Amino acid sequence: MTGEAGDRSDRSTLLHVDMDAFFVSVTIRDRPELHGRPVIVGGGARGVVLSASYEARRCGVRSAMPMTRAWRLCPTAVVLPAAYPEIEASSAAVRELLLQVTPMVEMMSVDEAFVDVAGALRRFASPVDVAEHVRARVHDEQRITCSVGIGPTRSVAKLAGRRAKPDGVVRVPADAVVDFLxxxxxxxxxxxxxxxxxxxxxxxxxxxxxxxxxxxxxxxxxxxxxxxxxxxxxxWGTDSCRVSPHPVSPAGAARPSERSIGSQATFGHDTDDTTLVRRELLRRSAAVARRARAAGLVARTVALTVRFADFTTLTRSRTLADPTDVTTTVHATACELYSALGLRRTRVRLVGVRLEGLQRRDGVHEQLVLGAREHGWADADRASDRAVRRFGRYAVRPASLLREDRP
DNA sequence: TCTGGGGTCCTAGGACCC
DNA sequence: TCTGGGGTCCTAGGACCC
Known part of the structure; x- marks a missing residue:
């Protein structure tokens, strides 16, 4: 299954590069006292496991498992919050390293990528050779390990990568795909x-x-x-083998896809307090509208998500006459959708706001983007964005959020 | 103290238009 | 004039992924 070098006629040139227990590995790499111990990244009283070290996995802990259950399975585990700045920096560095091998890199998330190395085989003896080169550099420069699956299609490469974990390489040649699958x-x-x-x-x-x-x-x-x-x-292993390299912004970051922008939050305790819910909707509306403005996007549709104490979830959405990126418009729409539910004394667990039908702001006429009354609010948003850029995200907040703790 | 938060894509029904 | 078929938009829900 693995490793025959030098076969350049084989179409099996697609690499799936996947960091091993990425959030845990990055979060503890500068804490050697934790190496070899069961570690869980995640948390929050009502949270889930984001990533578990292989020692914790031996107890049965898995990603997306409720923390309460993980705790029961592995009482000795060390639970840490995710070190997002380091995780993002490490992800960007890995991406750079892959781009030095070939431009045919498609990041699927912070911790995995597809890489088509067909064009790089002039410089490398084989796809496995590329994989080992990448693994060595990730290990040396990021001080974490990754695994690589190699196949002729995306799905085969991904499945091969699962076999390679942790810290290994598995290649499935094109003529072995059916026997493998x-x-x-x-x-x-x-x-x-x-x-x-x-x-x-x-x-x-x-x-x-x-x-x-x-x-x-x-x-x-x-x-x-x-x-x-x-x-x-x-x-039959005949799915797509195409890799779509993302366009790269001047800052070097992969441009995120631009289909929707959402923000949701679970309350610390289920609540039937409408004031609390509306306040949270304001926080979520402000977050998504700010992201839209930062990306130069306006949204035609505002969607509300509500999850109840029994975990049933519903969504409601409204398409606006004019696309918007204005916080107050998003919030007002979300509140109207919420009111229209006609809830009375229903305990709510989570609320979320999502912007859909995104378009580039500069492709839409100003009078279509903003109704007359929105102009004042849009100016306020822009002033607030400037203050946040200069002084940080807590510099400016709507008055109703001033004394609030996060949910 | 069961069950996060960021997304994408698909389906299906109804409205509406031609 | 009792009834077609295609296309698009809107809305709601659900499955799935990391």
């Missing part, structure tokens, strides 16, 4: 979550081989034409 549980496929796994199991599909041999029409009837076609391709 077919014994796997369908739930291991990228895009098959718990619900789809259950649904497929009800069709008698448990392994990828079962899925591959299910007649396509039957599969499409069960999961829809789109998902069916996609799953069929995954099962």
């Amino acid at each position: 077919h014994p796997l549980d369908v739930g291991e496929l990228w895009g098959v979550g718990e619900r789809s796994r259950q649904r497929l199991e009800s069709l008698g599909v448990r392994t990828v081989a079962d899925l591959a041999h299910l007649p396509l029409p039957e599969l499409c009837r069960a999961v829809g034409p789109r998902a069916g076609t996609h799953l069929h391709a995954l099962a």
